[in-house]
Amino acid sequence: MTEYAAVPRQREPAEVVAELDRLNVWFPTRAGVVRAVDGVSLRIRRGETLGLVGESGSGKSTAGLALLRLVDPSAGTVRVAGQDVTRWSRRRLRALRRRVAMVFQDPQASLDPRRTIGASIAEPLIVHRLVDGAAARRQRVAELLDLVGLRRELADRHPHELSGGQRQRVGIARALAGEPDLIVLDEPIASLDLSVQAQIMNLLRRLQRDLGLTYLFIAHDLAAVEHMSDRLAVMYLGRIVETGTPAQIWRRPAHPYTAALLSAIPVADPQVERRRRRIILRGDVPSPVDPPAGCRFRTRCPQARAECAETDPVLVEVDPGHRAACLFAGDAVRAMSVTEPRRAGGSD
Amino acid sequence: MSDSPVLDVEGLAVTIGTRRGPARAVAGVDWSVQAGQTLALVGESGSGKSMSVLAATGLAPRTARVTGRVRLLGTDLTEVSPERRRRLRGRHVGFVFQDPMTSLNPVLTVGRQVSEAGEEHLGLTRRAARARAVELLDLVGIPSAAQRVDAYPHQFSGGMRQRVVIAMALACEPDLLIADEPTTALDVTTQAQIVELVADLQHRLGTAVVWITHDLGVVAGIADTVAVMYAGRIVEQGPVDAVFAHPAHPYTVALLAARPDPAARGADLVTIPGAPPSPWELPTGCAFFPRCPVRGDARCEHELPPLVPVSGRHQVRTFYPQATDGEDR
Structure with a gap:
């Protein structure tokens, strides 16, 4: 590359x-x-x-x-x-x-x-x-x-x-x-x-x-x-969850939602597709009438922890010009890359 | 499982009568799909x-004239009565279309719709069919299936509706699943859920799948074999790895290059000038000739290139096969 x-x-x-x-x-x-x-x-x-x-x-x-x-x-x-x-x-x-x-x-x-x-x-x-x-x-x-x-x-x-x-x-x-x-x-x-x-x-x-x-x-x-x-902003349920240059976001997504979104995009290469580990999100996007308290992504986040229900995360800088609204920005995504993709069914 | 194909299509052509005259929607295609395999x-x-898939399964519009042979589990569908064709289709073929609402009745509960096929084609009692519906809804990942079996389609999200349609399609444990752009209307994370679901069910049930799509990324992820169609004909087909690594038809080469590639940021995308020919006036020669970057010769213009082998089962319909290497894309 x-x-x-x-x-x-x-x-x-x-x-x-x-x-x-x-x-x-x-x-x-x-x-x-x-x-x-x-x-x-x-x-x-x-x-x-x-x-x-x-x-x-x-x-x-x-x-x-x-x-x-x-x-x-x-x-x-x-x-x-x-x-x-x-x-x-x-x-x-x-x-x-x-x-x-x-x-x-x-x-x-x-x-x-x-x-x-x-x-x-x-x-x-x-x-x-x-x-x-x-x-x-x-x-x-x-x-x-x-x-x-x-x-x-x-x-x-x-x-x-x-x-x-x-x-x-x-x-x-x-x-x-x-x-x-x-x-x-x-x-x-x-x-x-x-x-x-x-x-x-x-x-x-x-x-x-x-x-x-x-x-x-x-x-x-x-x-x-x-x-x-030149720059990207990723939205989820009414909020911007991550911003940065395409290079920053594509290569090192810091928000678990961005990481899941990127992993879901099919690549036109059968060899890559066979090797890939997808982060399959559970369930559906919650209703914008009654968004989850704390982090809005926590109900589907593979890395959600107890704190995520209490604090509504703001965008914080993870690299110059690269910001993510996650209490565990970066760490959560790193942890996800070693998680086995869920098999079919997807929901609890 | 035997090697004989679940569905085998030979010389299939579809001409649709319209006010502007006959439109040649499918101009002669051959393909087949084996149990447990996916043809994209x-x-x-x-x-x-x-249209080639609808016609093969007897679902072409009334104004269509369909010729060719279509064998479903060895039975030639073109030689049986419409009633028998309908029964064979209902028993052995499941369908998932792009818009789940084309398959769902808004005024019936999802449980009723999923159990209907089981009652009609498997002779299940209403009670057994309902239990089976709960089982199927659970299988396709509907949360709390036992409660949601009595819900109506509008109470489900787009992704969940498509799961219900898949449950309906699987109700008779079909030998063949036809998936016509089943994820095109869905968000990419939902698409990933559905692709994963179908792959998992196929693995467990040994279903043959024909997956129709315009998305080459989806093809790369799901297909065993791929057939690229242009102007009613297959222009290239073969094992998915061979076609993606060494596309030989100029059209396939251009399609693969038209997607943005993160590794080549800033470069202009490869485009194909012009538009496909009208089905009312298909050219006598290669249908891609007017747009072809290879610029062939008079033969391309006047003579239809045959499907010729590239290597193994990889075939291409062109007088000028491209020698390509996937790494250079």
């Missing part, structure tokens, strides 16, 4: 483009209050990609939506380009949504089936009054299509005439239209075929290099997030 | 991997 670069791609500590500070997003439901995001802080710097990974119900998408104020924070602060936007009015939010754009998982669902591709891409140009006149608008749409590698003639087509990969390129063109400070990519490759996933990942990276874009890349596919990101 | 069918959407 080759060594990772010791430093992330980014050259100097750049300005913070967007920030969540002790953010809570709670949803009242009949079953109780769902704590989708519960005390999450993260910073995204200009020109970098922050990868946010977690499984269903981890709160990763809700955290992304909070950056566009598409969900309302229950507590904490959302800052974009230095401004506290937590309580901005609906009118001012229009300006925010030019600063922060979003690309969704399912380009089929995020594009209006009755409008042409050109009209969909032009919409942000019109809403934010970025070009004057139809000719300038057409010109800008054509440029945006060029940027994402689509033929200009596609402007007159409708979404159903395009392939999944082409539709996702349209979604990216739309996001680029307002020249945003930050693009939130929410599972942008999850519904695409493998060869198309690679195309979209290459495109996103090329656009970032050429245009100096800043990404929040949200996905459950750790290998893809690792490939795309 | 891998390919991207539209490759025909699911």
Whole structure:
């Protein structure tokens, strides 16, 4: 295995483009209050990609939506380009949504089936009054299509005439239209075929290099997030449990959940798969209505001890730039690597 | 256990009648699976991997024309009556699909659904079938199975629902389990649980498994043999180690290289330009020719390459087999 670069791609500590500070997003439901995001802080710097990974119900998408104020924070602060936007009015939010754009998982669902591709891409140009006149608008749409590698003639087509990969390129063109400070990519490759996933990942990276874009890349596919990101944050049940560079997290996960997640990812090599010891987690993710007291992962953690029920662990540094929210960070994972994987059944 | 395959498919082709005309979903495939073995069918959407299995087991849509021979435990399914085919399938084949809710009835308890197959195909009494349901739910790792047997599907998580579906599929102790993208909708830690569960059950029960997936990582972990499909045909097949270590078809080579590799961070991913051909107009030659990085010749364009041996049981459908070494990927 080759060594990772010791430093992330980014050259100097750049300005913070967007920030969540002790953010809570709670949803009242009949079953109780769902704590989708519960005390999450993260910073995204200009020109970098922050990868946010977690499984269903981890709160990763809700955290992304909070950056566009598409969900309302229950507590904490959302800052974009230095401004506290937590309580901005609906009118001012229009300006925010030019600063922060979003690309969704399912380009089929995020594009209006009755409008042409050109009209969909032009919409942000019109809403934010970025070009004057139809000719300038057409010109800008054509440029945006060029940027994402689509033929200009596609402007007159409708979404159903395009392939999944082409539709996702349209979604990216739309996001680029307002020249945003930050693009939130929410599972942008999850519904695409493998060869198309690679195309979209290459495109996103090329656009970032050429245009100096800043990404929040949200996905459950750790290998893809690792490939795309300068820094990673791992979420579990509404909390960030570990942050660091992809190299730090991939090679030396410090939180038992991250270790289990990494060990669960299948590797396309039968020899490796046969030798591998998987950490099979027990049971399901607990309900976000009633998360376990103390450490939220303790009910499924192979290394849980009595103390874990009493103390709610905070993120502590295990290496420079590498933090984990585990009372036994590092030690617990080291202990796990000698634990036999559980056989089938998984649950108690 | 005998060496004769549990399911043996020969020259299977599926043409589906549509308003745009006949679509060639499967253009002639041969594969077989032995007891206790796992065959992985891998390919991207539209490759025909699911349709070939549905057609083989008599579950193709009504508008489909299916040709070829399919032998289940020696009986040619294409020659028996639909009723007998249905009975053979119910008794010997279990199915697990991507979305557990396509298999589960939301208004029946899970116990009722798991015991139904036992009552119908094994002639168990209702009481015996219920006891068997508890046993099966326990076997697939549902906690407190004796209580949860009376719960409804919506009271289970996605992963637990898929366990219930596996219990249903195993109710008749089938000789063959068809798993069509069973973990695609699940989280990766849940996927690991399900993969482990199926492997363990297969080991204990000696079931033959046909696992359909687009995930090469899953294939590497579960398969004994792998068949890579493209545009309705198998383009490469063989023992899983041989195919992954020495992929010989340019399509397989490209697919294996398209995944991010932590060891090669920062490099661009290998992509395959363009898109697969439409099933309404399959080319006469190699279907991968228009996208092929090897750029063959007029023969590739006009003549269908046959499946030729690479080594042992490893076969590839190309005029230009690639000499590859897994270490270089």
